Amino acid sequence: MSLKQTIENEYKNALKSKDKNKISTYRLILSSIKDLDIVNRSGPNKKETDDEDIKKLLKKMVKQRAESIDIYKKNNRTDLLEVEQNEYDILKSFLPKQLSDDETKKICADVISKIGANSLKDMGKVMGELKKTHADEIDFSKAGSMIKELLNK
Secondary structure, eight states: OOHHHHHHHHHHHHHHHTOHHHHHHHHHHHHHHHHHHHHHHSSSSOOOOOHHHHHHHHHHHHHHHHHHHHHHHHTTOHHHHHHHHHHHHHHHHTSOOOOOHHHHHHHHHHHHHHHTOOSGGGHHHHHHHHHHHHTTTOOHHHHHHHHHHHHTO
């Protein structure tokens, strides 16, 4: 079953259980997927929207929620924080599990030694290799700072 079908099924279940928070979040996701479908169908590179496109969209939405959560925490807006946190949790549930900081650091160190990187100039090579092998598992914003730290030693 595709990711889109999974989300649609979850949406139907939320409608049956009358869970207003989930319903609004699933509607938001499905609306964004529909927008993505329209973009993919028009323009020079016509293609069907696949699971990878949807994962990229969900990652972008998760990142937006994480930024909003930080802002709401700083400004003590618990009312808005709760809504964003619920959306964040639902969005994350459709993405592959991210590796922990320790696991990410170990993988970064392994890749650095594998390709023989020894300065910050090699950071692009290291990131490229990580994206090839661990695209869905690693938070690249964290990985970037870890790689800088490892290359500066």
